[in-house]
Amino acid sequence: RQFLLRPDERTNQAFLYCLGEAAHRFGIELVGWLAMSNHYHAVVHDPHGRLPDFACHFHQMLAKCLNVRWSRWENLWSTEPPTYTVLTDPSDVFDKLLYLLLNPVVDHLVDAVGHWPGASSWSQLDGRALVVKRPLFFFRRQGSMPEAITLKPVLPPGIAGTMAEFAARVRAAVLDHEREIRIRRLARREPLGHAPRAFGRC
Numbered sequence: 001r002q003f004l005l006r007p008d009e010r011t012n013q014a015f016l017y018c019l020g021e022a023a024h025r026f027g028i029e030l031v032g033w034l035a036m037s038n039h040y041h042a043v044v045h046d047p048h049g050r051l052p053d054f055a056c057h058f059h060q061m062l063a064k065c066l067n068v069r070w071s072r073w074e075n076l077w078s079t080e081p082p083t084y085t086v087l088t089d090p091s092d093v094f095d096k097l098l099y100l101l102l103n104p105v106v107d108h109l110v111d112a113v114g115h116w117p118g119a120s121s122w123s124q125l126d127g128r129a130l131v132v133k134r135p136l137f138f139f140r141r142q143g144s145m146p147e148a149i150t151l152k153p154v155l156p157p158g159i160a161g162t163m164a165e166f167a168a169r170v171r172a173a174v175l176d177h178e179r180e181i182r183i184r185r186l187a188r189r190e191p192l193g194h195a196p197r198a199f200g201r202c
Contacts, residue, residue, distance in 0.1 A: 004038070014065040021149050030121070030154065032100050033100070036107075041099070041103060043093060063075075063076035097170060105181055109192065111182060112178050113174055121153050
């Protein structure tokens with residue numbers, strides 16, 4: 001219950017690299033992701049039934065990276081198991097993606113999704129690729145891990161239309177929710193930085 005994922009350049013690099021490497025290794029297709037300061041959310045497609053292997057590898061590698069990052073050696077993650085939710089309907093995928101992206105806004109940490117400085121797929125909704133270099137503060141320069149990883153969100157199965165059309169729908173819904181949350185926050189005179197949900201799994 002510490003803020004060991006709090007965003008900065010090195011932490012974001014480690015999160016994105018380890019997420020992308022684990023996804024490539026186990027054939028996981030990434031739909032969306034967002035790292036908060038003490039937990040993360042991801043919507044993925046698992047065509048080969050390798051989700052537990054993916055999560056185990058991702059969590060292990062990121063824990064090792066960030067323990068070196070923060071000069072620590074104890075558990076990074078909570079001992080509680082990860083929460084897996086099966087999304088059976090395209091509308092469920094859409095709703096979960098909105099929930100994921102809006103997390104820092106709902107917690108009143110930022111006014112808009114695009115203001116969150118942590119790792120997020122918000123700027124890649126239309127399928128734009130992001131290349132992340134291997135974090136040399138942990139991995140060996142001449143090691144076997146890939147020199148760089150490419151993260152590229154996919155169009156979720158069952159979603160009608162193109163990636164660009166899906167991205168436009170998500171952006172419009174996010175902006176509507178941001179506006180509603182902002183109105184409620186201002187009506188209650190709550191300042192940014194006040195997070196009602198204080199604890200996560202990290």
